[in-house]
Amino acid sequence: MRNRKLFAALLVAALAITALVPAALADTIKIGGLAPLTGEVAQYGIAVKEGVDLYIEQLNAAGGINGDQVEIIWYDEKGDETEAVNAYNRLVEEDKVSAIIGDVTSKPSLAVGDRAVEIGIPIITASSTNYFVTDGKPNYFRSCFLDPFQAGIMADFAKDQFGAAKVAVIYDNADDYSVGLAESFKAKAEANGQAVVAYEAGTASDVDFKAQLTNIAAQSPDVLYVAYYYGPAALIVSQAAEVGLNVPFLGCDGSNGIENVITDTALLENKFFYTDHFATDATTEKAVAFIASFTAKYGKAPYSAFNATGYDAALVLAEAIKNAGNTDYAAVVAALKATSVEGVTGKLTFDDHNDPIKSAFVMTFVGGKQTFVKQQNP
8 A cells, every 4th residue: 555655646746747847858859950160161050050040949939840849959060071971970870850951061061961862861951052962862952042043143144234245254173062153154154145255263272363363354354253152252352453353243152251351342342243042131021020030139130141041941841840740751851842931031942953943132242231232033
């Protein structure tokens, strides 16, 4: 009898304690996050993480996914392929995540994708624009546009905005992202009837581009397409002035942040134009609410389009898990395929290549600040 009473008392106590455990501890959906949070491209990883974290915080405050709270587990892969694969393995094997948001740049994304396709885990990148990131990987999606689209946009922009008949290209021949952009810009320009009069290569480690820029200047192009990330792009713009190359510069989404590293922002004024995924002067209800909530959380307005695409990546993934009704890999992937949601960067649906059908924004700089020029729809 004493044992029965003791058991009953213990059972009542256990039930009481369980009732006090927060829902977040009782039922949690784990999602992995891969991003460079330190290193040369940390600006992009931090921007994505801020957008994702904001959405997850709002999602949990609203009750989570079908009543379950969401935990995001981040690992810093430092922009390195090996680090990214190691972090991916840890997320899958140790943390037992149900899905992954990442990676951020092309090479780590390609490396992780080769592993993720083996088990079919749902994965979505907010920023990897290389065509091959999702190619042959039915479980890999993205919330950003891809390189052939954005490069083609700029070839059209050169023709429409400047009447450019002769175009030049400078790119990093050691970087898949840069090579893909350069090739796509060249192909679209030639299809437009524009002559590609110079096609010069360097590497991201270069600090002196004057030889390439002198060759380009000798061909008198109407515009120069700079297929580089913001750091080398800043050097190219500065050195172009030194060799007397005075033309409009056209950049890519990787140009975002160039105003923070260039020595003379006047060189960008209504002269450097680039493609981006979001504009902070967007006026849709979703965009306005996002800008306000981001500012409230971080004490600053969104400063990168990847803040917005990170937010949308988390939104798309959460909606897919909700619609799937569980975290089974195949069920969530099928729900991602059927996505049709309104995000802060516009309405998102996916094509057969798991790329979003969405708009691109052309930006420039006025007073040293990013300024919206036009929205280009697909």
